[in-house]
Amino acid sequence: MAAGSTHQVFTAAVLRAGCVSLFEKIGVPREDGELFTDACLDSELRGEQSHGVRLVPVHLARIKAGSIRPKPKVTVLLDRGACALFDAHLSLGQVVAARAMRLAIAKAREFGVGIVGVRNANAYASAKYYPLMAAKAGMIGINRGNTCPMMPPHGGATPIVGNNPISIAAPAGEEHPFVLDMACATAKEKIRQAAAEGRPIPPEWALGHDGTPTTDAEEALATGVLLPFGGYKAFGLAASHEVLTSVLFGGHLFCAGGGAFRPYETPYNGSQFFQAIDVEWFMPLPEFRERMDRMIRAIKAARLRPGVERVYVPGERGFLEMERRRREGIPVHSGTIADLRRWAGELGTEPIGGPASAT
Amino acid sequence: MAAGSTHQVFTAAVLRAGCVSLFEKIGVPREDGELFTDACLDSELRGEQSHGVRLVPVHLARIKAGSIRPKPKVTVLLDRGACALFDAHLSLGQVVAARAMRLAIAKAREFGVGIVGVRNANAYASAKYYPLMAAKAGMIGINRGNTCPMMPPHGGATPIVGNNPISIAAPAGEEHPFVLDMACATAKEKIRQAAAEGRPIPPEWALGHDGTPTTDAEEALATGVLLPFGGYKAFGLAASHEVLTSVLFGGHLFCAGGGAFRPYETPYNGSQFFQAIDVEWFMPLPEFRERMDRMIRAIKAARLRPGVERVYVPGERGFLEMERRRREGIPVHSGTIADLRRWAGELGTEPIGGPASAT
Numbered sequence: 001m002a003a004g005s006t007h008q009v010f011t012a013a014v015l016r017a018g019c020v021s022l023f024e025k026i027g028v029p030r031e032d033g034e035l036f037t038d039a040c041l042d043s044e045l046r047g048e049q050s051h052g053v054r055l056v057p058v059h060l061a062r063i064k065a066g067s068i069r070p071k072p073k074v075t076v077l078l079d080r081g082a083c084a085l086f087d088a089h090l091s092l093g094q095v096v097a098a099r100a101m102r103l104a105i106a107k108a109r110e111f112g113v114g115i116v117g118v119r120n121a122n123a124y125a126s127a128k129y130y131p132l133m134a135a136k137a138g139m140i141g142i143n144r145g146n147t148c149p150m151m152p153p154h155g156g157a158t159p160i161v162g163n164n165p166i167s168i169a170a171p172a173g174e175e176h177p178f179v180l181d182m183a184c185a186t187a188k189e190k191i192r193q194a195a196a197e198g199r200p201i202p203p204e205w206a207l208g209h210d211g212t213p214t215t216d217a218e219e220a221l222a223t224g225v226l227l228p229f230g231g232y233k234a235f236g237l238a239a240s241h242e243v244l245t246s247v248l249f250g251g252h253l254f255c256a257g258g259g260a261f262r263p264y265e266t267p268y269n270g271s272q273f274f275q276a277i278d279v280e281w282f283m284p285l286p287e288f289r290e291r292m293d294r295m296i297r298a299i300k301a302a303r304l305r306p307g308v309e310r311v312y313v314p315g316e317r318g319f320l321e322m323e324r325r326r327r328e329g330i331p332v333h334s335g336t337i338a339d340l341r342r343w344a345g346e347l348g349t350e351p352i353g354g355p356a357s358a359t
Numbered sequence: 360m361a362a363g364s365t366h367q368v369f370t371a372a373v374l375r376a377g378c379v380s381l382f383e384k385i386g387v388p389r390e391d392g393e394l395f396t397d398a399c400l401d402s403e404l405r406g407e408q409s410h411g412v413r414l415v416p417v418h419l420a421r422i423k424a425g426s427i428r429p430k431p432k433v434t435v436l437l438d439r440g441a442c443a444l445f446d447a448h449l450s451l452g453q454v455v456a457a458r459a460m461r462l463a464i465a466k467a468r469e470f471g472v473g474i475v476g477v478r479n480a481n482a483y484a485s486a487k488y489y490p491l492m493a494a495k496a497g498m499i500g501i502n503r504g505n506t507c508p509m510m511p512p513h514g515g516a517t518p519i520v521g522n523n524p525i526s527i528a529a530p531a532g533e534e535h536p537f538v539l540d541m542a543c544a545t546a547k548e549k550i551r552q553a554a555a556e557g558r559p560i561p562p563e564w565a566l567g568h569d570g571t572p573t574t575d576a577e578e579a580l581a582t583g584v585l586l587p588f589g590g591y592k593a594f595g596l597a598a599s600h601e602v603l604t605s606v607l608f609g610g611h612l613f614c615a616g617g618g619a620f621r622p623y624e625t626p627y628n629g630s631q632f633f634q635a636i637d638v639e640w641f642m643p644l645p646e647f648r649e650r651m652d653r654m655i656r657a658i659k660a661a662r663l664r665p666g667v668e669r670v671y672v673p674g675e676r677g678f679l680e681m682e683r684r685r686r687e688g689i690p691v692h693s694g695t696i697a698d699l700r701r702w703a704g705e706l707g708t709e710p711i712g713g714p715a716s717a718t
Contacts, residue, residue: 078640078641080471080640081469081472082441082470082471083471083472083636085641110440111440111442111470112439112440112441112442112474113440113441113472113473113474113634115471115636117641152661152662152664153659153671153672154670154671155663155664155670155671156658156661156662156663156667157661157664158661158662160658168599168602170602170606178598178599178602180595180596180598180599182595210665211662211663211664211665212664212665228589229592229593230589231588231589233541233588233589233593234589234592234593236539236541236673237541237596239537239539239672239673240539240673243499243527243529243537243651244499244636247650247651247654248499248636248641248642249641250641250642250646250650253650253653253657254657275472277474277603279607281437281440281442282437282442282444282476283607288606288607291606291609291612292602294612295601295602295605295612295613298519298613299512299515299598300512302511302515302516302517302519303511303515303516303517304514304515304516304570305511305514305516305566305570306569306570306571308515310514311512311513311514312512312513312514313512313598314598314599
C-alpha cells in the first residue's frame, strides 16, 4: 500500500505500544489496556477494521465521558455449580468478557460445561475473541450478546431488537479452528459501502422513513432500521439471544432502548452469555480435532459453483488474512491514525510511529 | 372443513387411540408409542402437518424395514457432572430425545445447566417438543440436531451439510412461551407448495442440475440441493450445529451422507444436542416470567408496516392454532388417513374412527 493512500501500514507491535500507553494514561490498568488492544489487533489481523483499533479512540472518548468505567468493578452475583453471573457496572467490555469466558472454561473443566452471564456490560467487540479463548483451551466456546435496537419484528416498522450476535468456536487439528461470528441483521458495513459508492441496496436489507423496504443506502443509514438476514428466522434467532442475555441475566432489555449510535456519555447497558463445553468429557481431544478436520475437509471438497475458485469454512478467511498481515503489516485508515495521534497529544503519550512499511 | 374435501377432521383423542394401538401392535412399548403420538399431535395442534401423524405410517414402515428399533436400547456412555452422552442404537428418536431432555433438566436442577448428547439417533420431529419440556419445567431449553446433507457451502454446488435445526424455548407469564424452531435451509415445504401450484421459486432457495440457482420448483425438488436461508450466515450456523452434534458426540458426520430422502431400510444416523438452563439459578422464576412478558409485549408493540395486521413472536402462531384446533378438531389429509387405515388392516388394530366433526 503506497504512502499517500488513505491507509498507513503498521506492525501489530507498533500499534499495540501506542494504544496500550493511551489506555494506561487515561486510567485503565495496564493489563486491561493490553487485553483491549489485543482484541482490536486480533480483528485487524483478520481483516475486520470495524472491530479494530478504530475502537480505541471511541473507547477513550467514552471513558472520558463517563459511560465506561476505566478501572474494572465486577460484582459476582452468583458463582455456584456450573453457572456464574457478573454485574459489570459498565467496566470495559472486553476485560469483563475475557474474565467471564475464563470462568466458563474453569467451570467446564469441573462440570463439563460452564455458563457465565454478564449484565450492565459494555460492548466487547469482536464477539469471536472469547469463544476462541475456549478453542485455545481445547473447548467449544459460545457467546451471545444483545445490542441496541435496530431490527423490527416481522411485519413491524420500528426497531425493537438488536442485531444480537452469536459466535461459536471449536478447535481443529491441522485445519484452522472453526469460528462462526455473525450478527442477526444485514451488515451495516455493507450498507455503508453501498452508500459510499452510490449503489442501491437490495430491498431485503433495510426499511425507509415510511416503514417500507428501501433500496436507498443513504436512507437506510438515516433510519437505522435494519432487517434480519433471510427474513423472520434471523429475527427469531436475535430474540432468542435476547432471552439468553438480558432476560435471563437481569440486564436491561434491548440495552434499555435508544438508537444504535448513542452519544459517548450514554451507557451501553448490554448483557452477554458465555459458555464453554469441555471436549475431553466426550472424547479425547486429539480425536475431536481429527473429526473437526474431517468435517472441514468435507465442506471444502464440495463441487464448486461455476466461477467460484474455492470454498471457505467459517473463520477461514480471517485466519488466512492473519497470516498475510503478520507478514505484511496492518493497513490502518489515516483517519484512525489521526484520531490516535490527537489522543496522544491530549494525554501526552508517544504518538504511534511513522508507517512501518509504507514506502 | 366439508366432508368430501381432501381432509377429514378428528379430535386429538381419536387420533391418539388409533396411532398408539398401531405402535403397540408392531412391538413398541405402550408408553413409547404414546410419547411418539403425543409429539405428532403437538405438531398437528400447532398446524404443522409436516411433523404430524403423517410420520406414524413412515415410522411403522421404518420399524418394519429394520432401520428403527421398536424397543429402545440406550447405552449411557457418559453421565458425570453436568453432562451425559447416549448411544441410541437407532431407537425411536422421540423416545430417546425426551429421555435426554429429562436428564438435561435434572442436571440443570443440580448444576444450573445440563447438556445431554445423543448419537446413532433417529429423527425426533418436531424439534421444539424437547425445549418445550424444559420450558414447562421453568427452564430454558435448547436443542440442535444434524440431518442428512441438503445444503452446499457458500460457493459450492453439492449438498454437504443438513438443514440442521435449532430450537430454543423459554417460559413466559401471561404470554405464551417463547419458541424458536428453525431449520437452516429454505423450507422444502414452501418449494413443494410452489411446485403444486406451478409457481416459480426465488433463485435464493435452491440449485438446479447445473449447480446454479434455479427458479423451477420441480427441478429444485429433483436436485434436493437447498440453499441456506439468507445466504452464507445460515450455512455457518448449520455447520456450527454439526460441530455441536455429530463431531462432539462421536456420531456419524452429516448423518453418514446420502440423500435427504432415504429408503425405509437405511438408518438415519443422526446426532442431537439437548441443553437445559435452570432459570431459578439466576432469578426467581416469577421474575423471569414477568421479564419474558415484557420482552414479548415490546416486540408486539412495534409500529406495523403498511398492510400488516399484527406482529407474532416466535411460537405464537402455533399456540393460537392449538387453541383453535382443540376446539374445532384437527384436519388430517385423507392420504394420511388412508395410510393409517392400511396399517390398521395389516396389523389388525381398530381403524381410526370416522370424521369427528366433518359434517
